[in-house]
Structure formats: C-alpha cells, structure tokens
C-alpha cells in the first residue's frame with residue numbers, strides 16, 4: 001500500500017471564489033463567456049476572441065483542460081477519457097479520506113496498454129450528512145458501448161465494498177486527459193516561447209491548477225523551478241511502455257476515421273426520439289441529428305471542426321463527443337470542450 005501523507009480537502013467553488021477575489025483586488029479583470037479563437041506566440045503574444053477583440057501580452061497560459069492553441073503536438077501525447085462518478089448517502093460516521101484502488105491497477109498494469117481501469121473513493125459532507133463519492137469506469141471519449149452501464153458498475157462496485165451505503169443521490173460524468181507517460185504537461189507550449197499550457201491532468205486538475213500557478217509564474221519571470229523539467233510539455237520519453245502506449249493511442253485515433261465509411265447509427269430521423277440524437281448517413285455525408293423535447297429536429301455536420309473525425313452521440317450527457325482528441329459539443333452543436341474552437345456546422349434537416 002502506498003500512502004500519501006499531509007492530504008487536504010477543500011471546497012473547489014469556495015477556493016475559486018477566493019482566487020477570483022484576489023485577482024480583482026490586485027487590479028486584474030476577469031472576462032467570462034468570451035470565446036478565444038487563437039493564441040499566437042511572438043515577442044508579444046496575440047490572443048484573438050470570436051467577437052473580434054485582440055489582446056496582446058508578454059505571456060499567455062492556456063488552461064482549457066484540452067489546449068485550444070496546439071493543433072497536433074500535445075494531442076498526440078495525451079488521450080481524452082470519459083470518467084464517471086456517483087454519490088451515495090452513508091449510514092454511519094466515516095473518516096474523510098481519498099482512496100485509490102492501486103492494488104488492482106498494479107495488477108492490470110501488467111497486461112494493458114493505455115491507462116488501466118481504476119476506482120477511487122472519497123468521503124464528503126452535504127447539508128444532510130456524510131456521502132461517499134465513487135468514481136472511475138473510464139473509457140475513451142466517444143467510445144462507450146453503454147454509458148448507463150458505467151453508473152451501474154460503479155454502484156455495484158461501491159456496494160460490494162461499503163455495505164453501509166444507502167441510496168445514490170447524484171450521478172455525473174466528466175472528461176480527463178491522460179498523458180502518455182502519466183505526468184501532466186505544464187509549461188511552455190512545444191515550439192513557442194511565450195505561450196504556456198496546462199493539460200494532461202489525469203483527473204488531478206485541482207492539484208495541478210495550483211501547481212501550475214506556481215510553476216508558470218516562475219517560468220514567465222525567468223526563475224528556476226525544480227518541477228520545470230518533470231512537467232515540461234516538450235519532454236520525450238523512450239521507456240518501452242510509454243512508447244507502446246503512444247503508438248496504441250494514436251492508432252486508436254487513426255482508426256476512428258473509419259466512421260466515414262460506416263453506416264449511420266440510425267437509418268432515418270423518424271427513429272430519433274425526443275431528447276435523443278444519432279448520427280445519420282446522408283449520401284456521402286454524416287449528420288449529427290438531435291430531436292429536442294418539443295419534437296423539433298436539429299441537424300449538424302457530424303465532422304469535428306478540430307481535425308475532421310466524426311462525432312458520436314452520448315445519450316447520458318446528451319452531448320456530441322469526438323472520439324479522436326476529446327472535443328465535445330452540446331446537443332445543439334455548441335462547443336463545450338476543446339480542442340475544437342468552433343461549433344458543429346448547422347445543416348438542413350434531412351427528410352424522413
């Protein structure tokens with residue numbers, strides 16, 4: 001068993017509120033709801049927004065889970081994984097701690113390529129008392145056979161190990177970026193001198209966000225930092241296991257382009273029920289079609305604007321997910337997760 005001492009638990013939104021307060025009190029400004037469409041390196045960095053505004057600065061840090069500025073390099077060194085969590089009420093007082101099933105992981109490490117399956121457990125408290133949060137059941141984004149089954153598996157796993165849990169109060173899923181060698185990419189974007197990235201968080205974004213705040217400030221200021229080499233986004237590793245993962249993950253991305261020649265998941269828009277979506281073949285094109293709760297149909301090109309893979313419908317989150325590098329779009333085609341920086345292209349709704 002591996003034990004990490006001196007752990008701490010805090011409320012992420014309260015923490016963010018504190019950070020935002022410090023920024024504003026120090027004279028900084030925060031703009032939300034502003035979509036950045038390019039970040040260009042140079043002696044001064046140029047950031048352009050969708051509304052036509054331009055910001056220049058000595059340096060810029062792109063901290064968007066999956067970078068929106070780097071089209072290829074970083075995306076070939078990390079892979080997007082959907083991850084699931086459930087919250088269960090507990091019926092007795094428990095010690096608050098975070099546990100990872102590393103024993104199972106170590107066993108699976110011997111036989112699998114890519115990140116191994118894992119579960120984690122932590123205790124938290126809401127207004128009504130203690131709850132158990134259980135997470136895991138990851139799979140490559142857009143490549144689930146049955147996302148609802150992931151929640152079932154989590155609950156089964158939790159009840160087998162924690163017999164004192166009661167009802168499930170919440171279920172949710174998210175996306176994590178898995179770096180090929182297991183360590184995040186925090187530092188200068190490969191090939192740039194004044195643009196920085198924070199990515200490859202592997203589910204540890206809160207820890208990495210704080211770490212990145214310390215590390216990137218030192219890099220911009222030209223100060224030494226003992227973590228710089230470890231997290232350098234340009235690092236190369238020649239370990240056989242890492243190289244095997246690199247090849248396997250990129251072969252998986254290449255394989256997703258077969259979607260161009262496969263039939264659609266639904267044969268006609270008539271098969272799509274309210275609140276659901278499906279990819280249809282329409283001549284040589286693939287269309288992402290969604291029927292809203294009022295029965296109205298919406299159609300978009302299913303081609304991801306990042307690099308051209310075909311998106312897939314996630315019936316649990318009601319999103320269009322790209323199986324290549326993790327771009328995600330809401331049911332109406334609006335991008336919610338990079339690396340894509342634009343929405344799915346609306347098209348005419350096909351007839352029945």
Ligand code: FES
Pocket residue numbers: 304305306307308309322323324325326327338339340
């Ligand atoms: S995210 Fe790269 S092709 Fe869709």
